[in-house]
Amino acid sequence: MNNLTLNLTSKYNPYFCSNSAEQNNYNVDEASKFWLREQPQKTTINQTPTTQQTITEKPFFNSFETDTATNAAGTAVFLRLAQRGIEWLSEMCASILMRGKEFASESDVKKVADAMKSEKGLKADIHYIDNTNKGFLKRMFPGLAKSIDTVANGGNAFYTHQGNFAVAPKSKPSLILHELGHATNFEKSKFFRGLQKLKVLGMYAPMAIAFLNDFSGKRKDGKQSFIEKYAGVIGFSAFLPTIVEEAAASIRGIKAARKTLPNVKLGALKRNYFLAWMTYVLAGVGIGLASKLAITEINIEKSNRNNKQNASIKTT
Numbered sequence: 001m002n003n004l005t006l007n008l009t010s011k012y013n014p015y016f017c018s019n020s021a022e023q024n025n026y027n028v029d030e031a032s033k034f035w036l037r038e039q040p041q042k043t044t045i046n047q048t049p050t051t052q053q054t055i056t057e058k059p060f061f062n063s064f065e066t067d068t069a070t071n072a073a074g075t076a077v078f079l080r081l082a083q084r085g086i087e088w089l090s091e092m093c094a095s096i097l098m099r100g101k102e103f104a105s106e107s108d109v110k111k112v113a114d115a116m117k118s119e120k121g122l123k124a125d126i127h128y129i130d131n132t133n134k135g136f137l138k139r140m141f142p143g144l145a146k147s148i149d150t151v152a153n154g155g156n157a158f159y160t161h162q163g164n165f166a167v168a169p170k171s172k173p174s175l176i177l178h179e180l181g182h183a184t185n186f187e188k189s190k191f192f193r194g195l196q197k198l199k200v201l202g203m204y205a206p207m208a209i210a211f212l213n214d215f216s217g218k219r220k221d222g223k224q225s226f227i228e229k230y231a232g233v234i235g236f237s238a239f240l241p242t243i244v245e246e247a248a249a250s251i252r253g254i255k256a257a258r259k260t261l262p263n264v265k266l267g268a269l270k271r272n273y274f275l276a277w278m279t280y281v282l283a284g285v286g287i288g289l290a291s292k293l294a295i296t297e298i299n300i301e302k303s304n305r306n307n308k309q310n311a312s313i314k315t316t
C-alpha cells in the first residue's frame with residue numbers, strides 16, 4: 001500500500017518509531033538563525049585607530065576574506081545538495097518499504113508478538129490499529145494523536161515507554177516485532193535503554209557542535225579547527241547510538257520470528273527491516289551534513305559581518 005504521509009516524515013525523520021514525543025526532525029536553517037541571534041555583535045571597540053588602519057590597508061586582507069566567504073558559500077551549496085540527495089534516498093527506502101510484502105499472515109505475526117511479550121515478560125501493551133479502532137488510544141494519549149493517526153493510516157509504527165505500548169498498523173502488523181524489540185531493549189537491557197535515551201544527542205548535535213566550535217574560538221593560523229574539520233563525523237557519531245539501538249530492535253524481532261515460526265521464510269521481513277534501518281543511517285548522515293552546514297553558515301554570516309565592518313572602517 002502507498003501512503004502520502006510518508007512524504008511528511010522524510011527530512012531526517014526516519015521511518016520507524018518516530019512519535020511526536022520523540023521527533024528528531026532537525027532544521028538547520030532555524031538552528032543556525034537561532035544561534036546567530038544569540039551571538040553578540042562583534043565590535044572593534046578595543047581596536048585603536050592605528051590598528052584599524054593597518055588592517056584595512058593590508059592589500060590581501062579583503063581578498064582573503066572574500067575568498068574564504070566564496071569557498072564557504074560553495075561548501076554550503078554542496079552540503080544543501082547533499083542533504084537533498086539524502087532526503088531523496090530516504091524517501092526511496094520508505095516508499096519501497098511501504099510496498100514491501102508482509103512475511104507472514106496476520107495471525108502468525110500476532111503469534112510471534114505474543115510469544116515475544118510473554119517470553120521476555122514485557123509490560124508494554126500491543127496494539128494493531130486502523131481508522132476504525134484508533135479512537136481509544138487517541139483519547140488515552142492525546143499528545144500522541146498525530147502519530148497514532150499516521151500509524152492508523154499505515155505510515156508508521158512506534159513504541160513509547162511513557163505510554164508503555166507498542167503500536168503497528170493493522171495493514172502492516174509485522175512492524176510490531178521491531179517495536180517489541182525496542183520494548184525489550186528498554187525494559188530488559190540497561191545498555192540498550194541507555195542508547196535509546198541518547199537519541200536526544202542527534203537532535204541537538206548540529207547546534208551543539210556549532211556552539212562548541214564558536215566557543216573554542218578561531219585558530220590563529222587561519223586553518224580549520226578540529227571541530228570544523230570533523231563536524232560531519234562528530235554529528236554522525238552523535239546519532240550512532242540510535243542507529244545501533246534500531247538495529248538491535250530489528251534483530252530481536254527477526255530472532256523471535258525465526259524461533260516461533262521456524263518454517264516461515266524471513267526474507268521479506270529482513271528486507272523491510274533493512275530498508276527501515278537505512279532511513280536511520282541516512283538520518284545520521286543528514287545530521288552530519290547539518291552539523292557541517294551549521295558551522296559553515298555561521299562562518300559565512302561572520303565573514304559578511306567582518307566585511308561590512310571593514311567597509312565601514314574604510315569609509316570613516
Ligand SMILES: [Zn+2]
Nearest residue numbers: 016017246249
Ligand atoms: Zn525503531
